[in-house]
Amino acid sequence: MSQPLPSLPTRPSDGHKGTFGRVLIIGGSTGMSGAISLSGVSALRSGAGLVSLALPEPILPIVASYEPSYLCIPVPPDLNGRVSLEAQVVLDESIPKMDAAAIGPGLGRSENLNRIVAHLYQNAKLPMVFDADALNALADQKEILSQHTGPRILTPHPGEFARLIGSEISHIQKHRESLAVEFAARHEVILVLKGAGTIVTDGKRTRVNETGNAGMGTGGTGDILTGIIASLLGQKMLPLEAAQLGAYLHGLAGDLAAEEFTQRGMIASDLLKTIPDAWRIMQAEDTANLTR
Numbered sequence: 001m002s003q004p005l006p007s008l009p010t011r012p013s014d015g016h017k018g019t020f021g022r023v024l025i026i027g028g029s030t031g032m033s034g035a036i037s038l039s040g041v042s043a044l045r046s047g048a049g050l051v052s053l054a055l056p057e058p059i060l061p062i063v064a065s066y067e068p069s070y071l072c073i074p075v076p077p078d079l080n081g082r083v084s085l086e087a088q089v090v091l092d093e094s095i096p097k098m099d100a101a102a103i104g105p106g107l108g109r110s111e112n113l114n115r116i117v118a119h120l121y122q123n124a125k126l127p128m129v130f131d132a133d134a135l136n137a138l139a140d141q142k143e144i145l146s147q148h149t150g151p152r153i154l155t156p157h158p159g160e161f162a163r164l165i166g167s168e169i170s171h172i173q174k175h176r177e178s179l180a181v182e183f184a185a186r187h188e189v190i191l192v193l194k195g196a197g198t199i200v201t202d203g204k205r206t207r208v209n210e211t212g213n214a215g216m217g218t219g220g221t222g223d224i225l226t227g228i229i230a231s232l233l234g235q236k237m238l239p240l241e242a243a244q245l246g247a248y249l250h251g252l253a254g255d256l257a258a259e260e261f262t263q264r265g266m267i268a269s270d271l272l273k274t275i276p277d278a279w280r281i282m283q284a285e286d287t288a289n290l291t292r
């Protein structure tokens with residue numbers, strides 16, 4: 001049976017930006033500066049107190065000028081403008097100061113990135129979202145999937161999940177729920193299998209998300225989900241609940257964007273504007289449930 005929607009994260013009236021979580025998002029590369037920018041704003045719009053983006057130094061001016069409300073941590077680039085192996089020192093210094101992290105949007109692929117992703121997956125104690133190219137890095141080293149030290153939320157679309165389990169997209173789409181449950185249980189992770197009817201499961205408890213629409217099939221919407229879930233983790237939601245509530249908020253923001261701009265006309269950054277209205281609707285529903 002599909003799980004009920006979790007309650008919203010608490011927001012104490014005397015809370016401050018420290019209370020609401022420090023979130024680190026690692027990604028970006030030359031040509032894919034948009035992905036991490038979208039994740040950064042969505043993390044802020046989802047309620048995190050402080051959002052920092054760790055990204056290759058050459059794209060910092062582009063990302064920083066997109067939105068003044070997040071911080072940017074420059075890391076040394078490789079020759080192709082991706083995060084280099086030397087970045088690991090900077091990341092290891094930043095992570096202990098954070099409440100939650102995410103890696104992947106616009107990261108790109110390289111042997112050294114595989115090493116960085118493996119290092120974080122295996123050693124970072126904080127709750128962490130793995131998306132996009134971080135999932136591709138994990139797919140290259142499947143033997144480490146069960147070797148993690150903190151809560152791990154993996155957010156593949158069917159193409160990324162096919163690489164992770166060494167299967168075909170058509171097979172995944174036929175058996176979405178059972179494959180997601182089996183993977184989450186085997187590796188003790190939270191799996192968010194995206195696409196129409198996103199499945200969120202820890203292998204024991206499963207929720208099939210009911211919000212969202214085909215207008216969300218446009219570049220960058222997944223990067224926004226990554227920021228949302230990282231933000232909810234930073235606000236101390238339990239990992240499964242953060243993923244379930246995050247998927248719902250994301251789809252609802254997509255539904256509101258479709259109402260305003262149409263499914264054909266909407267683009268990913270429209271969701272950054274509709275997240276607040278999605279929160280408004282969810283707050284009203286949450287209050288109604290509590291007083292019922």
Ligand SMILES: NC(=O)C1=CN([C@@H]2O[C@H](COP(=O)(O)OP(=O)(O)OC[C@H]3O[C@@H](n4cnc5c(N)ncnc54)[C@H](OP(=O)(O)O)[C@@H]3O)[C@@H](O)[C@H]2O)[C@@H](O)CC1
Pocket residue numbers: 031032033034035036104105106107108132133157158159160169194195196219220222223
């Ligand atoms: N503005 C920016 O900077 C942006 C940067 N981005 C960055 O680009 C990088 C590459 O990421 P990516 O997801 O575009 O490429 P990739 O993993 O090859 O996936 C494509 C494959 O998956 C499949 N597929 C996907 N969804 C499916 C579904 N619902 N149902 C079924 N199939 C589905 C799809 O299938 P097909 O087209 O074959 O039908 C295809 O095979 C990454 O770093 C990301 O962060 C993007 O975030 C965009 C905005």
Ligand SMILES: Nc1ncnc2c1ncn2[C@@H]1O[C@H](COP(=O)(O)OP(=O)(O)O)[C@@H](O)[C@H]1O
Pocket residue numbers: 132157194195196197198211212213214215216217218219220221222223224225250
């Ligand atoms: N037909 C659909 N119905 C509902 N949601 C969809 C649909 N198509 C795509 N989405 C959602 O849009 C997002 C796309 O994520 P992803 O493929 O990672 O995009 P990107 O990497 O370009 O940011 C996912 O959250 C997915 O569930």
Ligand SMILES: [Mg+2]
Pocket residue numbers: 131132157222223
């Ligand atoms: Mg994606």
